[in-house]
Amino acid sequence: MKLNRRSFLGTATAATAALSAPAVMGQARPRVVVIGGGSGGGTAARYLAADSDGALDVTLIEPSRMHYTCYFSNLYMGGFWEFDDLGHDYGNLAMRGVNVIHDWAMAVDRDAKTVTLGSGAAIPYDRLVVSPGIDFVDGAVPGWDVSKQSLMPHAYKSGTQTQLLKSQVENMREGGTYCMVAPPNPYRCPPGPYERISMVAHILSQSNPTAKILIVDPKENFSKQGLFEEGWARHYGAMVERIGPDFGGDKVEVRPDAMEVVIDGMVEQVDVCNVIPAQKAGKIAELAGLTNDAGWAPVKPEDMRSRMDDNIFVLGDASQQGAMPKSGFSANSQAKVVSNVIRGELTGSRIFPARYSNTCWSLIATNDGVKVGASYEPGADQIESVSSFISQTGEDAELRRQTYEESIGWYNGIVADIFG
Amino acid sequence: MLKQNFAALLLAGAVLAPAGAFGQAVPLGDATEGAELYQYECASCHQIGDGAEHRIGPHLNRIFDRRAGSYEEFHYSEALARQGRDGLYWDLARLDAYIENPRSLVSGTNMAYPGLEDATERADLIAFIRAYSDQPQNIPEASPTAFAPEVRLPPEVLAIEGDAEYGAFLSAECTTCHQRSGDFAGIPGIVGWPQEDFVVAMHAYKKRLRPHEVMQNLAQRLDDEEIAALAAYFESLRD
Known part of the structure; x- marks a missing residue:
């Protein structure tokens, strides 16, 4: 078992190092551009910058200076949380070496490998991560x-x-x-x-x-x-x-x-x-030619790589990957896989086989929390669920209270993981 | 034999504790009952008895009248260390309050224990812990290994040297909930645990001996190597 995995990993690393060699020649640092500073893009930017320890030039393009999470906005709706509790800025990401640009990504030139900003500037990339969230379907x-x-x-x-x-x-x-x-x-x-x-x-x-x-x-x-x-x-x-x-x-x-x-x-x-209208991938995914007729960006299950472009990865809600729900937890999980793959391709670090997970907590009433979750792995064509669980009807009040408290812990955990 | 020790101790110590600053006397309970409770409630993190060492939590020998957060070699939460500096000592009343609800006494503690509501059970537990404090000659000779581990793992599984770099990758699945800082904010900190404790805990989830669907589900697909890798990585994160 040990030998098998080691030798498999060794082969994978060697192969990707060879593939990526041309990309890293003749420039100071390989460049990764991330579009979208939510749970997918924020996590990817942070892990790319922190784990590569400066070996990658990481740029995050996000128009908003504060990210207000969708998850737990219902707790604000229910009067349990203040609106400000949902807001997170990009200061810590910048401190960890991410070049944060507050602007809109207007276009992606996949031949020139550049992203054009609202200001008109074109940012070059070796790998592009697209994590724009959702837009609504017209009509x-x-x-x-x-x-x-x-x-x-x-x-x-x-x-x-x-x-x-x-x-x-x-x-x-x-x-x-x-x-x-x-x-x-x-x-x-x-x-x-x-x-x-x-x-x-x-x-x-x-x-x-x-x-x-x-x-x-x-x-x-x-x-x-x-x-x-x-x-x-x-x-x-x-x-x-x-x-x-x-x-x-x-x-x-x-x-x-x-x-x-x-x-x-x-x-x-x-x-x-x-x-709440029908949804599709965020506009920039469509403009970049990454979406299909269904309006989502199809990706490969083993690494979230766009089926339209090998240098582009699509994360989170915008992606069409298979069985994972569109959630902040999923996007965070996918971003870590993508970060490991991009680092490996551009710096020769080890690439590990993907594994994904998701848990969604919901609050029904005061101290009445429930959850559903699953583990996922790449299948032949799409990401597949390998095991799952869900809260049961008729659970006692104490368990529901614990589940609610755990959900608060999760929120604190994931925002620390991204913005902390 | 444990039982006899405690029975003897109890005869000697069947007294009410003096009223502390909390204003109420906390009765000492039944140390034999307490020994059983300790196994369920405390032993997966805290060792006690002859040769006890710090594990996930500090060992609890001679805890009575010791200043909180006072083992220099143990990594406490900032909150507990501060309370210790501010003069928190573990007397009967405070231990009782802490076991009842750790976070109401020390908000920000890393002790991920929900608390023990039942006052009689707390008294029993405290009576048991009390036996390892105060008068060294009274300390029962039980060693920490007298407590059965949650899962008996073959020595070769415990001996696997974890691949910390692989563990760093796998840890991405953990840090969506468990903070890399080790802080407890609703979900337990897992940073800096001794590798063996980490491995035992994960196997206990994998075998569904420990209850928690999320953890059971995640542990299912981790093989022995992967659990060892995670254990090596999280231990390496200790400050």
Whole structure:
């Protein structure tokens, strides 16, 4: 076993060193450019810079000076966390040797191997990591586009949209209706919409107990469904109602100016409407020619390398890799594999076989946390799940409290891993 | 034989502790019960008895009336070290409070123990620990190896020399939750553990003897070499 792995690794390292030799000749340091400073890009930049100990020239391109995590933004929605708790700056990444540029990546010239910034500058790369997160599919919910996002917020990219939605919930008329138009698969953070429902219910059950919550859902079923439905019934009585595709949840149109939602021809007047449209890879992935007809960037399972370009890796939500959910945890896990591979290719360090993992915690009510997770490995065509677990219905309150506390520990852990 | 020792000790020590600054006397309990509790609650991190050494946590011989965080060779959390400098001594009342809820007495401690709610159980545990303090001639002759390990591993598994560089790669899977600084912030620190303790803990998860789905799931696909690699890497991170 030991000998096998050693000799396999030795071969892999030798082969990649030979391949990468031309890339590193004639320049001071090999250059890696990372587009996107979220959980995928931030982790990749940090590990590339820290682990290569200065051997790589690492540039991170990220327009925002503060990253507000999407994960745990629902805890802000539920009043458990302050908005500022979600914000992280790039100071520590810069200190660890990452060249952080706050600008937009406007274009990628794959022949010249450069990234063009909003300022017009072109940044050269030997390897490019693209981790732009999601964008919304135009026309996915008839009647809605981003020009209507102040009337009907998506709140699915953390920041001012999250604040806006929270304020609308808090100011909703007594006995009013909060409606969520849930997204079709695949989308960022599978349990996210339903954890949000839990947190909105938590707020409303205290401040506006006669309010109603309506989910219009195009999907037959959803992540952690049994756990959420059990929790909603236990904590929030009949406040939450979900209309699935069997009752027209997949045939929805919105009229933001009138605050109307039309479900299979039936008009519902609502007071707050959270529209989470169908999603696709972030725009720059599409502009760089890395996406397929489905709107995602297909990658190879063994190292997240783009199927369109051997010098480019796509991480996180934007990638189409197989069985891993689109989550910050997944992106962080993928970024570490990519960092190991890029370092190996450009500096000759050891490359190890990929392994991936993910765990998603969700909060249903005060001290009522649940989780789902799995281990993943590269299969022949895509990343495959090798083993998994999920919280059970009927668990005792103490276990649920521990799960919640563990989720806080995870948050502290992952943001320290990226931004600390 | 352990039992007899404790019974004798108990006859001598069946007293109430003096009221401490916490205002309430903490009764000493049944050290025999305490010995069993110690095995479940403490032994995977703390050694006690003849020849006990620091492991994941410091050894607990002569803990009574010792200043908190006072072993120079042990790497404490900054929080516990500071409290020690500020004058925290382990008397009965404070040990009781610490075992009840470590983080309410020392916010920021690295001791990843959720606490023991039951006051009788705490009294039993303290009675057991008490026997290893104060009067050296009374220390039972049990050695730390008298406690059965969580998992009995073949010597060749324990002897594997971990590949720390491979461990550094594998550790990426750990550090999404466990902080590289070793800090406890809701999820236990695992930095600087003795390799053997790390290996035993991971095999205990792999065999599902330790409860925790995330850890059991992660441990499933780690082979003996990989567990040794991780152990070598995390031990090397000690300051």
